[in-house]
Amino acid sequence: xxxxxxxxxxxLASLSAGLDPLVAAFQQSGGGGPDGGIVNILxxxxxxxxxxxxxxxxxxxxxxxxxxxxxERIIMLNLADINTRKFIVKVKRALEEDGVPAAEExxxxxxxxxxxxxxxxxxxxxxxxxxVEKAVVSYGSIEMSFLERGLVWLSLFISVAPMxxxxxxxxxxxxxxxxxxxxxxxxxxxxxxxxxxxLLTTAFGLIVAVILQxxxxxxxxxxxxxxxxxxxxxxxxxxxxxxxxxxxxxxxEGRSATTSGVSRSSSDDTDAIDSSTTAKSEMSTAGDEPxxxxxxxx
Numbered sequence: 001x002x003x004x005x006x007x008x009x010x011x012l013a014s015l016s017a018g019l020d021p022l023v024a025a026f027q028q029s030g031g032g033g034p035d036g037g038i039v040n041i042l043x044x045x046x047x048x049x050x051x052x053x054x055x056x057x058x059x060x061x062x063x064x065x066x067x068x069x070x071x072e073r074i075i076m077l078n079l080a081d082i083n084t085r086k087f088i089v090k091v092k093r094a095l096e097e098d099g100v101p102a103a104e105e106x107x108x109x110x111x112x113x114x115x116x117x118x119x120x121x122x123x124x125x126x127x128x129x130x131x132v133e134k135a136v137v138s139y140g141s142i143e144m145s146f147l148e149r150g151l152v153w154l155s156l157f158i159s160v161a162p163m164x165x166x167x168x169x170x171x172x173x174x175x176x177x178x179x180x181x182x183x184x185x186x187x188x189x190x191x192x193x194x195x196x197x198x199l200l201t202t203a204f205g206l207i208v209a210v211i212l213q214x215x216x217x218x219x220x221x222x223x224x225x226x227x228x229x230x231x232x233x234x235x236x237x238x239x240x241x242x243x244x245x246x247x248x249x250x251x252x253e254g255r256s257a258t259t260s261g262v263s264r265s266s267s268d269d270t271d272a273i274d275s276s277t278t279a280k281s282e283m284s285t286a287g288d289e290p291x292x293x294x295x296x297x298x
Contacts, residue, residue, distance in 0.1 A: 055168030055201045063208040066157035069150045070215035077222045082112045084229045100125045113143035136234045147223045158212045165205020172198025
């Protein structure tokens with residue numbers, strides 16, 4: 001491990017020397033302006049800051065990896081962002097016309113976290129509204145973690161890049177004072193040159209942090225907007241399911257009331273027929289009985 005750290009500055013120096021032909025080719029292709037252009041100036045300053053230590057390379061690595069994470073997050077967030085209002089209308093129409101299975105099919109064909117949360121809730125629709133709410137909350141948290149994936153590393157590089165720059169500056173200042181001590185004289189040229197080189201690592205670290213901070217804030221604002229849309233859409237889904245459940249219950253109660261009324265009417269008619277038959281039989285029996293009148297007997 002110690003040997004690897006000892007040889008690291010020499011390896012980075014050889015890598016810097018390998019980039020010199022690329023820089024020269026860029027200069028010959030007209031990449032610079034009258035003074036060499038901003039890219040050439042940055043490369044020149046980078047080499048100056050790298051002369052006092054290897055801390056410019058870690059700052060550059062933070063920039064490259066941070067930009068890679070930022071671009072990946074921006075692409076994924078743009079793919080996850082959909083027209084939420086149009087999607088909600090499609091799901092409601094499917095619920096009203098063909099029921100929950102048709103709405104599940106609509107959600108399966110749509111990408112994005114809103115569609116995933118909708119599908120998770122619709123899969124629990126037969127278990128009741130409480131189960132739907134729990135599924136929406138659980139899958140909403142999971143989708144939110146997927147949206148925020150990688151932002152921790154981006155925040156890490158935003159914090160580490162200036163720290164590496166400060167560390168390089170401190171080490172550069174120590175080297176500058178060592179040079180003054182060895183020279184035995186405080187030369188303004190010697191002091192200014194050492195301090196300038198030492199401060200370059202801080203400047204590059206702050207530049208990297210500022211660049212990555214813009215991408216980080218954009219990603220966070222995008223995630224916040226998607227999460228708000230997902231929460232609003234989930235509320236509308238639950239309200240639609242509650243309304244549909246009430247309509248089904250009222251329809252079921254109406255059918256049961258109609259069936260009960262028909263059965264009661266049939267029962268009343270049957271009772272009336274039985275009562276009429278009983279009355280007729282009693283009258284017939286009374287007419288057939290012998291009379292107890294003495295006059296009639298004599």
